[in-house]
Amino acid sequence: MTNNSNHDTTKKGAHANESFRFAQLSDPHLSHLKNASALELFNKRILGYLSWLKRRRNSHKREIAEIAIAQLKQQQIDHYVVTGDLTHIGLEDEFKQVASWLEQISSADNVTVIPGNHDLYVNTRWEHSFHHWQPYMLGDDMTEPGEALEQDALNTLNNVYPHVRIRGPVAFISLSSVFAAPWFRATGKISSAQISKLKILLKDPKLASLCKVLLIHHPVSKHHVKARKELINQEELIDALIDTPVELILHGHAHSRFHDRLQIDEERSIPVVGAASCSSVSQAQPYRAQYLVFEVRQSDKQWHLSYQDFAYDAKQGLFVNSKRTAL
Numbered sequence: 001m002t003n004n005s006n007h008d009t010t011k012k013g014a015h016a017n018e019s020f021r022f023a024q025l026s027d028p029h030l031s032h033l034k035n036a037s038a039l040e041l042f043n044k045r046i047l048g049y050l051s052w053l054k055r056r057r058n059s060h061k062r063e064i065a066e067i068a069i070a071q072l073k074q075q076q077i078d079h080y081v082v083t084g085d086l087t088h089i090g091l092e093d094e095f096k097q098v099a100s101w102l103e104q105i106s107s108a109d110n111v112t113v114i115p116g117n118h119d120l121y122v123n124t125r126w127e128h129s130f131h132h133w134q135p136y137m138l139g140d141d142m143t144e145p146g147e148a149l150e151q152d153a154l155n156t157l158n159n160v161y162p163h164v165r166i167r168g169p170v171a172f173i174s175l176s177s178v179f180a181a182p183w184f185r186a187t188g189k190i191s192s193a194q195i196s197k198l199k200i201l202l203k204d205p206k207l208a209s210l211c212k213v214l215l216i217h218h219p220v221s222k223h224h225v226k227a228r229k230e231l232i233n234q235e236e237l238i239d240a241l242i243d244t245p246v247e248l249i250l251h252g253h254a255h256s257r258f259h260d261r262l263q264i265d266e267e268r269s270i271p272v273v274g275a276a277s278c279s280s281v282s283q284a285q286p287y288r289a290q291y292l293v294f295e296v297r298q299s300d301k302q303w304h305l306s307y308q309d310f311a312y313d314a315k316q317g318l319f320v321n322s323k324r325t326a327l
Contacts, residue, residue, distance in 0.1 A: 020168040023077045024292040026252030027085040027277040029060040030101050031094035040091055043122050044183050048089035065279040068291045069104055071319050079167045080105050083252035084116025084217035095132040108135035112165050112172050116217040117186045120178040126156045139163025158191045162198045170296055171210040177218040188218030188231040195236050202244035211296050211303045212246040219251050219274055220262050238264050245270055247303050257286040271327040288312055
């Protein structure tokens with residue numbers, strides 16, 4: 001088994017001001033389903049396949065996501081996070097298609113990927129799914145789960161997550177909120193085992209001086225999506241964060257822009273930012289394709305976070321940035 005810790009945790013940034021910059025991409029739905037077999041669709045996946053035939057194959061374009069990557073490569077990004085839903089219905093052929101896009105972004109050490117509900121449409125074996133992205137999904141000092149090839153994907157995800165990747169001054173803490181949801185539902189749930197491990201992880205002394213950024217696919221706000229798409233145990237996550245809050249929570253899933261605060265008690269709240277799909281063809285707000293660039297600085301022992309929203313302009317064929325938003 002190999003170790004996943006060959007990274008530079010001292011890296012401050014590749015630019016003169018020494019702030020740390022990272023980008024968020026979400027919900028690209030990059031793959032096509034032209035090779036799907038009838039046997040593979042003989043389950044809940046048939047719903048997603050029909051949705052792809054009717055709508056999704058025309059509402060997401062890989063070319064737009066590739067434009068995002070090309071522009072990001074000109075922006076001195078220190079790390080990339082992809083907050084789930086890279087596929088449509090989680091077929092092995094889709095995982096293989098997406099792997100080539102991840103390679104375009106950067107090495108696995110520089111890209112952190114978490115799963116989305118579309119990536120686990122139904123439970124399957126790890127070797128036929130997330131194994132193809134495994135280097136992007138492991139935490140620091142985490143050995144590759146060799147035994148996972150004999151396990152189902154959901155069980156392995158709940159063993160792999162939560163985990164930490166420390167990059168420069170930032171601790172990226174990843175959760176998996178996916179499970180084999182019932183038909184006609186896209187709900188998320190963080191397993192009780194993950195919640196227990198998260199409480200311990202957040203108290204790790206080596207994270208105390210770092211800017212902690214929590215990555216999760218499903219929105220943590222109850223009002224951002226319909227009940228059939230919500231995180232059903234949001235309260236358990238809040239409870240885990242009460243003693244040791246994080247500085248920022250990032251999510252995807254809703255395909256729309258979102259900026260709010262999660263209230264964890266009467267006095268404290270955590271900024272929450274949700275990204276729209278980075279491959280959407282829509283030109284309607286808030287659904288235009290988007291990527292976000294975050295900047296992290298520290299002064300007087302306080303973290304200062306901000307971000308810029310880059311929205312796709314179909315007429316220009318480019319992502320155009322907005323003003324910087326402080327968090």
